[in-house]
Amino acid sequence: MNETPSKPAMSPVKVEAIDPLDSAVLDMPRQAPRFNVLSAIQNDQPHAPAIHPSVAHGKGIVEIKDFSLYYGPKKTVHSVSLSIPVGHVTALIGPSGCGKSTLLRSVNRLNDLVDGVRTTGDILVGGESVYAPGTDVIDLRRRVGMVFQKSNPFPMSIFDNVVYGLRIHGERRRSVLEEVCERSLRGAALWDEVKDRLQSSAMGLSGGQQQRLCIARAIAVEPQVLLMDEPCSALDPIATLKIEELILEISQKYTVLIVTHNMGQASRVSDYTAFMYLGRLVEYGPTSHIFQTPTLPETEQYITGKFG
Amino acid sequence: MRRTAYDLYRRSLSALIFAGCVGCAVLIVGVLGWVIGYLSSIGASSLSIGFFTELPSGDVANPGGMKHAILGTLALVAMAGVIGVPLGVATGIYLAEFKQDRYILAPVRFTADVLAGVPSIVIGILGYELVVVPMGSYNGWAGAFALAFIMVPIVARTSEEMLRLVPDSYRAASLALGATKAQTITRVVLPAATGSLITGIMLALARICGETAPLLFTALGSRLLTLDPNKPFPSLTVQIYTYATGPYPEQKRLAWAGILVLVALLLALNALIRYVASRSITRSIA
Known part of the structure; x- marks a missing residue:
């Protein structure tokens, strides 16, 4: 079969994603006593996030545009602009309380459930505004799936969990539900483990299985974007x-926006990484760039565990 | 370790408090046992098959049974449940699920708490004024209305508490899939809380089973098996009251039997509540 000598297996880090523009960034001179972005942020001074040219196109499936969010008087997201490329995994990283989960929950307006939340700026999903007054939040949430930090299957059967999204949108045909159930469970790499007990309670699954079930439930409605909160x-x-x-498997078909505390995880699963600090975007670019040759020394410090 | 006087003191105090708690528990259980034992000893001798199958005979020496009253109580409780359960559960859902209406929620909750504490005789008079007077006679509807009125605040507050036990992560998961609020409540929250909701409903039903005062002014009671809610309506409690306060010893004996049956009914209902509660999903997830 193999006519050429086989190459060693690719490591999960997507080295091939390095942009040719990287060299230009690398050659940028770094002045010795320089403006420290993190202290500027701490002192509430303006700073310019380092956005890699490859993600500065403004044509992402999710376009976060000068978005700010307040919990009552407290501003937790400060004028973040991010362009999430379609068909890739983008990771949001940063120390606790940096607003990455809040930003994630802003994309499907789950923050609406919290009292006293106010936003400025806008987010576009597939070109449609999320925060415009006439937005159909129900439809938005159908297009933007979400997987939560703690697995949260409903206390019903595995089958009913997976097809919940379809049922609430009016699908009743048994054949369709069964087909989607199988496809989604296969998509979530859970089918083989549960195919003989689809009617038993989802609460009996292990933690990892429950989380994969939640992923199956989210992809069953074929969202444009999948949000994953740690x-x-x-x-x-x-x-x-x-x-x-x-x-990695899902990213073949879906755009994934994932919040993670785990640097290794971000480097293993994501194509692009955004580093946030105290509600501000610090640096954003291809994951290989962020992890290997970040533009800002602050990003490097965080990634190598010097703070945060 | 050396035992100081203080050490001895604190250990003795602990033992004393523990003994006090055990004593109180024994006292409570003992009183209940005494009541049931006393009831059984008097009531059981008057209890016969005829008590359940016969109607009042009109003969004071041989007064017949309480079939009409047992059926009447069951019918009244059922009617009250049909009126009170949907209202109570709906109120509970409102209190638990519409947190953004906080300026309405507090007064609603306060009202429910006050209503739950209103003496039942007051609710009887309310039923008299609102139903009996306009309809022109004592009747079963008025009795059911009064009982339902007692149920609603109890069901509302217990439902609220039970729905609060359903984790918010279920609601978030459902909404994140594009479900409406109504779909989230009916398809996820209510099913998750069903067992505990039923517990609350049954507690309220048990409470109204034994109510007498609100029925005196509304259903009035009847010695006939007329299960027509437009007419005065029989009930076990009012029949017991009538016989117990009357002058005839045979009727008094029948009243004792009635009390025994009522207490047995309540005990059975409470046992059922415990069983349902132990199996409810909310309990296992909370």
Whole structure:
């Protein structure tokens, strides 16, 4: 079969994603006593985020435009602009309280459930405004799936969990539901483990299985974008590995925006990475660039564990 | 370790408090046992098949049974449940699920708490004024209305508490899939809380089973098996009251039997509540 000598297996880090523009960035001179972005942010001074040219096109499936969010008087997201490329995995990283989860929940307006939330700026999903007054939030949430930090299957059967999204949108045909159920469970790498007990309660599954079930439930309605809020933080390393493999698999079909605390995870699963600090975007670019040759020394410090 | 006087003191105090708690528990259970034992000893001798199958005979020496009253109580409780359960559960859903209406919620909750504490005789008079007077006679509807009125605040507040036990992560998951609020409530929240909701409903039903005062002014009671809610309506409690306060010893004996049946009914209902509660999903997820 192999006519040429086989190459060694590709490592999960997507080295091939390095942009030719990287060299230009690398050659940028770094002045010795320089403006420190993080202290500027701490002192509430303006700063310019380092946006890699490859993601500065403004043509993403999700376009976050000068978006700010307030919990009552407290501003937790400060004028963030981000362009999430279609068909890729984008990771949001940053220390606790940097607003990455809040930003994620702003994309499907789940923050609406919280009292006293106010926003400025806008987010576009597939070109449609999320915060315009006439937005159909129900339809938006159908187009933007979400997987939560802690797996949250409904206390019903595995089958009913997976097809919940279809049912609430009016699908009743048994054949369609069964087909989607199988396709989604296969898509979430769970089919083989549960195919003989689709009618038993989802609460009996292990933590990792429950999280994969939640992923199956989210992809059953074929969203344009899948949001993941630290999907592995409650899982053991083996279950985490499975979810990470699954994210890589899913990214063939879906755009994924994932919040993670785990640097290794961000480097393994994502194509692009955005580093946030205290509600501001600090640096955004291809993951290989952020992890190997970040533009800002602050980003490098965070990634190598010097703070945060 | 050396035992100081203080050490001895605190250990003795602990033992004393524990003994006090056990004593109180034994006292409560003992009183209940005494009541049931006393009831059984008097009531059981008057209890016969005829008590359940016969109607009042009109003969004071041989007064017949309480079939009409047992059926009447069951019918009244059922009617009250049909009126009170949907209202109560709906109020509970409102209190638990519409948190953004906080300026309306507080007064509604306060009203429910006050209503739950209103003496039942007051609710009887309310039923008299609102139903009996306009309809021109004592009747079963008025009795059911009064009982439902007692149920609503109890069901509303217990439902609210039970729905609060359903984790918010379920609501978030449902909404994130594009479900409406109504779909989230009917398809996820209510099913998750069904067992505990039923517990609350049954507690309220148990409470109204034993109510007498609100029925005196509304359903009035009847010695006939007329299960027509437009007419005075029989009930176990009012029949017991009538016989117990009357002058005839045979009727008094029948009243004792009635009390025994009522207490047995309540005990059975409470046992059922415990069983349902132990199996409810909310309990296992909370």
